[in-house]
Amino acid sequence: MGRTEKMVQWEPNDIKGKLLEKYPPKVARKRAKQIMINEALENTTPEITANVRTIPGIITMRGCTYAGCKGVIMGPTSDIINLVHGPVGCSFYAWLTRRNQHDAGEKGEDNYIPYSFTTDMQDSDIIFGGEKKLEAAIQEAYDTFHPKGIAVFATCPVGLIGDDIHAVAKKMKEKFGDCNVFAFSCEGYKGVSQSAGHHIANNQVFTHLVGTSENEKTDKYKINLLGEYNIGGDGFEIDRVLKKCGITNIATFSGNSTYDQFASANQADLSCVMCHRSINYVADMLETKYGIPWIKINFIGAKATAKSLRKIAQYFGDQELIDKVEEVIAEEMPAVKAAQESVLPRTEGKTAMIFVGGSRAHHYQELFEEMGMKTLSAGYEFGHRDDYEGRHVIPNLKVDADSRNIEEIEVEADPELYNPRKTAAEIEALEKAGLKFKEYEGLNPAMDEGTLVIDDLNQYEAEKLVELLKPDLFCAGIKEKYSIQKLGVPMKQLHSYDSGGPYAGFVGAVNFYNEIDRLVSSKIWSYMKAPWQKNPELSATYVWE
C-alpha cells in the first residue's frame, strides 16, 4: 500500500489546474467555477457555481427530477401507492433500490414499499396519449388495494405528449371519495438534477396532505423531523433517542413515514431539518402557514447528535426536558467513547473525500472528525449555493433558465390553524442565547482552508483526485464505488451505506467508526500485486541454503 508515495504535497491551485487541463476550453471555463479552493473565512466564503445544468458527456453522478421526487421524498412512505406514469424503466429502477427502511409491523398495516406500480406506457400511449390508461390503472389499484392515497408520478414522455395527470388525479379522487389521489409533474428533464424533484414533491405533499389529519396529537414536545429518510435504519435510531428523551416525533419527512404523519405535520411545535436541500421548502411553508419555527439539526456524529438534542431542549425550554436530554447523552456517550478510543489508533490522521447528493457531504465530516480523519475534498451532486455557502446567500441567488419552470407555490397563514408557537420576543431571546432559526451555514465553513470543494464532480475528476491526493478513503455512490476500488482505494458508499447502518445517532456513530476502521485497516489493499510482479528479477536459491 503505497503509504510512502503520499509525501507529494500538491498546492490546491495545482490540483485545480490538473483537474481542468484536459477539458475543452468551454468546459474548463465552466468547471473552474464549480471547483473552489476553500478559504474558510470568518463570515464570508468564496462563491461557488452550483445547481446549473450538467455538461453533456462528462459522466456526471447526477440523476433526475423523477428520482428526487419519487425515489427520494415519496418512496419511503408505506401506505401510499406510488404509481409511476411512464414506460416501465423508471418504476423498475426505483423499486427497492434505496434503503429507506420501513417498519410495517406484523399486524398487517398497509405497506406498499415492496411493490412497484407502473402504467407501463407503450408506443400507442405515446401516440394517442396515456390519460385513459392512467385512469384505468388508478381504478385497478383502488379496486385491488383500497389504499388511503395514490400518488401519480410523471416521467419524461408524459410532459411531452401533454397528459394532464392532475386532471385525472382530481377526477379519480372525487370518484372514490375515500382515497386521496394526487399527482407530481416530476418529468426527468425538469431542472438540472434530483433537486427539482425535491421541490416538486415538497409542494404537492404540502398542498395535498399536510394539515388534513383528523387525529389530534396531544403529546409533549412535539417535533417534525424533516429530511430524514431512514436509510439503513438511521431514522429508527434517531427515533429511539428522541423517545428516550421524551420528545415526540410527529412526522418524519419521509423515512418510515405514513400518510397520517404527513397529514399531522402541522401539529408539531418545532421542525428539525436534517437534510436541508431536500426539505427546506416544507420547513418554510410549515412556518408560514402554521407558525411552526424550524431549526437545522444534524444527527450524523455523536457530538452533533448531542448538540442537536440540546438545541431541541433549549427550544422547548422546559427544565424537565433539558435534564432528561443531559441524562440521555450521559448514558449514551460512554459506549461511543469506548468505540472511538478503540479505532482512533488506526484512523487518526487518515484522509477522506466525500461526494454525496445534497447533504451528507457535509454531515459526515462530523463523524470523520470524531475519528481524527481529515476531509481533503468534498462536494454535492446537486446542492445549491446555500448548501455550500449558507442560507444568507439566498436573496442573491438567480434562478437560471433551466430551473425557471419549477413551480414556486405561495402559501399564506392558515385562517384557522395558524398559531405562532413562539412570540417574536421569545424567538429573539432564544436567538440571543445562541439558538438560530431558519439558519444553515452550509458546507464550506465546516471545511479546512485549502481543501477543495467541488460541485457535480464527474468520473474523470474523481479518478484524478484519487490519483493526485491518494486519500485513505473515498465516499460517494454505487456508480463510483468500483472504479475507485480498482485504483486500490477503499470506497464507502454514503448513499446506501454498502448495506450497513444505521450511522445516525449514538449507535450509528459506533457503527460508523467500526465500519471505517474495517475499511482503512483491511488487508485486502495489500494483495494487489502478485509476488512475481513485486520482484520480477530472477534470484536463484539452492535447496540446501
Add this chain to the structure above:
Amino acid sequence: MLLRHTPKEIADRKALMINPAKTCQPIGAMYASLGIKGCLPHSHGSQGCCAYHRSTLTRHYKEPISAATSSFTEGASVFGGQANLIQAINNIFTVYEPEVIAVHTTCLSETIGDDLPQIFHKANKEKKIPEGKTVFGAPTPSYVGSHVTGFSNMVKAMAALAEPQEKKNGKINIIPGWVEPSDMAELKRLADLIGIDITMFPDTSGVLNGALTGEYSMFPDAGTPIEDIKASGGAIGTLALGEWCSADGARLLDTKCKVPCSVLDMPFGLNATDRFIDALRTLAGTTVPDEVASERGRLVDFISDMHQWLYGKKVALVGDPDQLIAMTEFLVSIDMCPVHVVTGTPGKKFEKRIKELTAGMDCEVNVKAKGDMFLLHQWIKNDPVDLIIGNTYCKYIARDEDLPFVRWGFPILDRQGHQHFPTVGYMGGLRLLEKITDALLDRKDRDDTPSKFELVL
C-alpha cells in the same frame, strides 16, 4: 409478510403493471455496448436514465459501469437534443478517449423525434469525431418491448457496421445474446476446444469481471474490437443464440453481407447445448473433440445421480424469453415441472414455445409474456411450487411463500458469482444443477425431523 397485499384471487388487470418482470430498452443497449472494445455507451436523453442504468448494472456486476449521457434539460426536450449530443461527443473524445461511442436513446429523445444518423453526420461534418474513431447508435425507445429489445437493437446496430466482403475469411460469427461475461468466456472456450475461429459480439468477458490490481482503466483490454465487428460480414456463417436477443442482428448480416445465419436457442442445459455444439461443428466442418463429449457425459451423470431429488418437482420461473425457453426445456428434460412461466417481455411466440416444450407434462402450465411478478406470485398462491428460479426480486416471493430459490437471470443484486461462473454449456449446466439441488436439499435438511435427518443423501 412482505408482499402482504397480494391477494390469492386473480383479477384481470389491463392498465396497471405491478412488480415488472422486465425493464426498459436502454439498459440492454448499454450492456451490449460494453461488449465492444474501447467503447463508451452513451445515453441520449435526460441523465436520470443513464444513472439508473449504470447503477443497476453496477449492482449486478459489482464492477464500474461507464456510460455518458446527453443530460437533456427542458429546453433540449422542446427543441431537440442535437446540440447536447454533439457537445457530448466532443467532450467524451477529449476527456475519456474511447475508440467507440455507442449511442442509444430513451423515451425522451424518441418522443421528440431526434434523428441519430443526422446528428452523427453533423458531428462528422463539424470534425467532432477524431480520425479512426467510431460513433454509431441504435434507437431504443423505452415504450417498446423491454431491456431485451434494447440489447437486440444495439446488436443489430453493431451488425449494421459490417460490410460485405469479397472473400470469406473462414470465421464464424457467434451472437451470444444477453448472457453473463462468464457465459461468453465459456462459449469462446468451447469454440476454441473444437478449434473454430470465431468472432463473438458483443463480448463482455474481461470487461465486467475484471481484476483488482490497483490500476483502473475505463477501457480494459477486452471486448470485441470494432474492426472484428466490421469484418464480420466476411464470415462463413452466424449462429444467433436466442431469438429475442440475437436474431435481428444475425438476419441483418444475412441480408446485408450474405452471411447465412441459424437462430438457435441459448445453450442452457443439455439439449440446447447439444444443438449449439452440433451447429458449430456442422458449420465449420470439424469434429468435436472427446473432451467436449466428456463434459457432456459429466452433466448426464450428474442428472442421473441426482434424479430422485429433481423428479416431479414443480418450478416457477421468471425472466427473459430466450433464457426461459432454454431453462424450461432443460427442466422438462430432467423430469422437473416448470408450471408457472412469466416474462415481462412481449412476444406471442414465447407462450407458444413454452406450451410446446411443456406439452408432455401431466400438469397444467401457466405461461404469460407481458406478465408481471405480481401475477406470478398469485399463480404460486393458487398452485404452490417446490422451487422458484429468477432474479433477485424473487426473494420477496420466496420469503413470503417459504420457497427454495435459485438466483438466475438479470438482475442479481444480492449475490456474486454470475459474472465468474457460467451457466451456459455443459459445465454451466453442471453449475445450474448444483444450484438447484443445493436449494432443494438445503430445504429438505431444514424441514426433516431429527429422526429423518440423514447424513447421506
